[in-house]
Amino acid sequence: MPKRDVVIVIGSPRENGNSATLALQAADGVRRAGGEPQVFRLADMDIRPCRACETCQRKKGYCCVINDDMRVVYPAMRKACGLVISSPIYWFSVSAQTKLFIDRLYAFVGPKGHGLTGRRIGILLTYGDADPFSSGAVNALRMFQDAFRYIRAPIAGMVYGSANEAGEIAKDKILMKEAFELGRQVAGGA
Numbered sequence: 001m002p003k004r005d006v007v008i009v010i011g012s013p014r015e016n017g018n019s020a021t022l023a024l025q026a027a028d029g030v031r032r033a034g035g036e037p038q039v040f041r042l043a044d045m046d047i048r049p050c051r052a053c054e055t056c057q058r059k060k061g062y063c064c065v066i067n068d069d070m071r072v073v074y075p076a077m078r079k080a081c082g083l084v085i086s087s088p089i090y091w092f093s094v095s096a097q098t099k100l101f102i103d104r105l106y107a108f109v110g111p112k113g114h115g116l117t118g119r120r121i122g123i124l125l126t127y128g129d130a131d132p133f134s135s136g137a138v139n140a141l142r143m144f145q146d147a148f149r150y151i152r153a154p155i156a157g158m159v160y161g162s163a164n165e166a167g168e169i170a171k172d173k174i175l176m177k178e179a180f181e182l183g184r185q186v187a188g189g190a
Contacts, residue, residue: 006035018166026084029181035188050104086123
């Protein structure tokens with residue numbers, strides 16, 4: 001089976017946070033499927049907000065004029081067969097780092113559609129509340145469903161669960177297995 005790259009973005013500001021733990025588990029699943037995960041910790045990167053300048057829509061080649069670390073992520077996403085987005089839920093939606101990344105996907109719209117069209121997407125979310133509704137996780141899930149449906153990128157799966165202390169999610173063996181399997185699916189594993 002040929003190697004398939006999968007970009008994994010971690011939107012947690014905590015290095016050993018729960019969503020980061022799930023993301024690294026998904027990376028193991030990508031490897032098991034014969035793929036190569038490319039992991040980006042958004043909190044360690046200089047990613048600026050979209051300026052709404054529309055330059056990316058006037059130029060060909062899926063480019064953005066902002067000179068920041070997205071210039072490293074964009075080429076990786078062009079080569080990848082899939083994308084896994086991992087985020088904690090903060091104040092009823094994804095983290096600020098994750099939202100910056102999502103907004104900057106606008107630059108991937110080009111003359112032939114969106115650069116992620118047809119690529120498999122995986123979503124990993126963690127939250128402190130026991131309920132995905134009262135935590136706000138459903139707001140994030142809906143955003144991802146709407147956004148990726150719009151660009152015609154199939155969501156391979158969404159894994160989400162509750163944990164408070166950093167790394168606590170690792171005790172949830174079922175969720176860890178689901179994150180691993182999601183990594184395999186996004187990489188094209190059976």
